[in-house]
Amino acid sequence: MKLKDSQAVTSFNYGWLLKRIFPYIKPFMGKVILGFIIAIPVGLLDGVVSFALKPYMDYVIGKTDIVLWNYTIPYSYLAYAMPFFIIGFALFQGVLRYLNSYLTDWTSLKITNSVKQDLFSRLVYMDTSFYDQNSSGIVINRYLTDPDTASRGIVDQIKTIIVSFFGAISLIAVMIYSSWKLAFVGVIVLAVAFLPVLLIRKKIKSVSNQNTVIVGDITTTMNETYSGNKVVTAYNLQERQIEKFDEGIKESFNVLISLTKRVGWMSPIMYLIASFGIAFVLYYGTKLIYTNQMTPGSFASFVTSLLLLYKPIKTLGNTLSGIQTIFVALGRVFELFDYVPKIIDKNNTDKSIELTYGIKFENVNFSYDNEKTVLNNINLEIKKNETLAIVGNSGGGKSTLVNLIPRFYDINSGSIKFDNTDIKEFKLKDLRNNIAFVFQDNFLFTGTIRENIMLGKPNATDEELYNAIRASHLDEVIYSLPNGLETVLGERGLTLSGGQRQRVAIARAIIKNSPIVILDEATSALDNESEAIVQKALDNLIQNKTVLVIAHRLSTIKNADRIVVINDGQIVEIGTHDELLSLENGQYKHLYEMQFKNNEVTV
Ligand SMILES: Nc1ncnc2c1ncn2[C@@H]1O[C@H](COP(=O)(O)OP(=O)(O)O)[C@@H](O)[C@H]1O
């Protein structure tokens, strides 16, 4: 799945999306609803001020006493009461507003977190090919930013809608109370003013999709600048990085501004329509006052309500287009949820792994893209506890071949078997538990050396740990560090040299103690001296193991029980070092003459 190509087709399926997000809202439903309920009075209180204007104008300004049933209240009481009323009202509304934002923030953060956690727990199980196809930037954007936009927004926007809606309702109620005739005109004008919102949602979706890709690219540039900082500096690529970054920023600007071009006129248009309404109301209202059909107080209430109404209406307008963005993000989020990795456990597999005879490749064909064949009809058997060296031309398919055993990729046809059981019959977890992999460049996690080694076997005893450290020749390294085993490695384990990093990785593999060991150019990146010691560590790792080793050093290759030569995706020769050397015009002999012979480690 290429994240870049996402169309987020479900973005307008509001019902479906709400149904999907509902399980995440459900655990916090009580608080969500409470928040929404509190939002109602917060909104309704909007009308109080304009409502209070009527008695204030008619009694206090008009100096008329108030007659309630049989009591007469002097107008001055109302005048004195007003300031207290205003402060009390502000206090009340303040408390409600606080409660409301606390509840909505709390719930929306909780909801966002559970969506993110769920997404992340899917991300870590994605196929290797998923990581091949998608850059870090778009993954971060889709797995972190989208759920933020989507689930935080949803509660927040619903709250805003409720507050604005009830704000509008209360103001409209005051208007109707003041003069239903005028209110009628006002409401119709407003309804018309809203229509444009519906016209722009497609544009919002396409802009949001495009912008996700662009922001993903920007993040990738960021990550590459970080990870590739040495290359950037060494090749003076700073300008290039700046250009790439600027390009992304510019592109994002253009896309977003194209939306503003479309959306930006909405608000002025709504305003214009509203001003027609206000103009008419003023004209008509004056007429009603002159003909004594309305008191000046009612009119003041009405006009204030109408003016105040602009705010919640504008907020509603903005929220309605904002909520489109949220639904588009939600669409993208649930698209991720629906992507299931292709490489998964078969139903009801509980076959335990026992390697008695060995690993067998039978007529294996493989292609990364279903176009270019990378491995062509591979038949190969690795006997238990045998060490098989794999050599061949660069790009010939050696790494691909070994990557198929832990099922980083699934083959197109044929089968790979442990004894007589297809590896697809095993649980992925079991399969990978049985294999220790050492790559050319091994990733060390942020954490201590101890933690990095223990990743191979989290419940290892101290004895196992020290054995692994000794066997990987890490002891001298650890002794030389002031914090020893507790030395914290940087984000990329930068404080260690290549050979030292490699030995940490080998210690991790040794402590894992799995029956199958795969070494993919584990020493290729090292200088002769580090290579010699890493080689010793590797020798300890592969004792009594079934081993596949891709190597370019003669000693490693010679020590292997057998050697297979893979050129351009095909097995061309297989046998012992001596057997293969004796082949006249043999491929191995050729490689040996050209490469291995002169490539020996001198210790
Ligand atoms: N992740 C991948 N996606 C697509 N093609 C790949 C991938 N990895 C390797 N290839 C291609 O597969 C072929 C074999 O690569 P590889 O197995 O890495 O060769 P080797 O390890 O023998 O140098 C090459 O043509 C390479 O370009």
Ligand SMILES: [Mg+2]
């Ligand atoms: Mg390779």
